[in-house]
Amino acid sequence: MPLSPRPGRGSSLEGGADQRLFEHIARELEDKGYCLYTGGLSDQLDYILAGQLPEFPARDFRPARIGREKTRQKNTSIRRDEISWITGERPAGxxxxxxxxxxxxxxxxxxxxxxxxxxxxxxxxxxxxFYRRHLDAFPGEANRVLSLVAYLNHDWAPGDGGEIILYPDAAAPVATAPAFGTLAIFLAEEMPHEVLPCRTERLSIAGWFRVRPLETPLL
Ligand SMILES: O=C(O)CCC(=O)C(=O)O
Ligand SMILES: [Fe+2]
Incomplete structure (x- = not known):
């Protein structure tokens, strides 16, 4: 399925609706070190995220591992999801x-x-x-700086579990359901978080902004 910018609505590359969301995220990061956004997506982002579902690559998922490069290992007592890296070869990705x-x-x-x-x-x-409590980056490694998770689950119900819990240093933990249109953005070195056990399939995209390029290929 081609996924070019939605006709007649303007590309997000031209700026526009998403600028407000970007500013909201910046403010929340400044204030709290995280942003759990449930405020409604722009048409463009809604379209981009909805476009992932048909492309969800059924065959190249593999068990997720923890750690990086030489220390990478599978550990199903910490993390049980399956992942597929987004290479940008397909239009939605x-x-x-x-x-x-x-x-x-x-x-x-x-x-x-x-x-x-x-x-x-x-x-x-x-x-x-589930994914037990963890940090996405080891402090001081200047590697992954910011985590971004977008959830893709329509009709997520309260009993379905799978909430992400953030543990801010100086405030009570916050939980959010992985419902379609919710975004979680947080400082990777500073925000412990976990994914509670799911009672049904849970689809998402997780990503990390880095301050230096990858040295080894993604596994
Ligand atoms: O899916 C989520 O809510 C968070 C996933 C996560 O923590 C990770 O992949 O590092
Ligand atoms: Fe994480």
Whole structure:
């Protein structure tokens, strides 16, 4: 399915509706170190995210691992999802990477973050799957700086589990259901978080803005 900008509505590359969302994210990051956004998507982002579902690549999912490069390992007591890296070869994935790049440039201007790249994968949690409390980056490694998760689950019900819980340093934990249109953005080195066990399939895209390019290929 081709996924070019929605006809007649303007590309997000031209700026527009998403600028308000970008500014909201910047403010929340400044204030709290995270943003859990449930405020409604622009037409463009709604279209981009809805476009991922038909492309959800059924065959190249593989069990997620923890750690990076030499220390990478599968550990199903910590993490049970399956992932598929987004390479940008397919139109929906490309549109998502382009959108994330606009956000990267905005946040660089606004918060001087110096983000240089973005890596992202689809994630599929099956019934009973979870991701225990963790950080997305080891402090001081100057690697993954900002995490971005977009949820793709229409009709997510309260009993379906799968909430993401953020654990801010100086405030009570916050939980959000992985409903379609919700975005979670948080500082990767500073925000412990977890995914509670799911009672049904849970689809998402997770990505990380980095301050230096990948040294080894994605596995
Ligand atoms: O899917 C989520 O809500 C968060 C996933 C996550 O923490 C990760 O992939 O590192
Ligand atoms: Fe994480």
């Amino acid at each position: 490309r549109a998502w990477l382009d959108w994330a790049d606009e956000l990267r440039l905005y946040l660089n201007c606004r918060l001087f973050l110096g983000l240089t790249s973005f890596e992202s994968h689809y994630a599929r949690y099956g019934e009973g799957d």
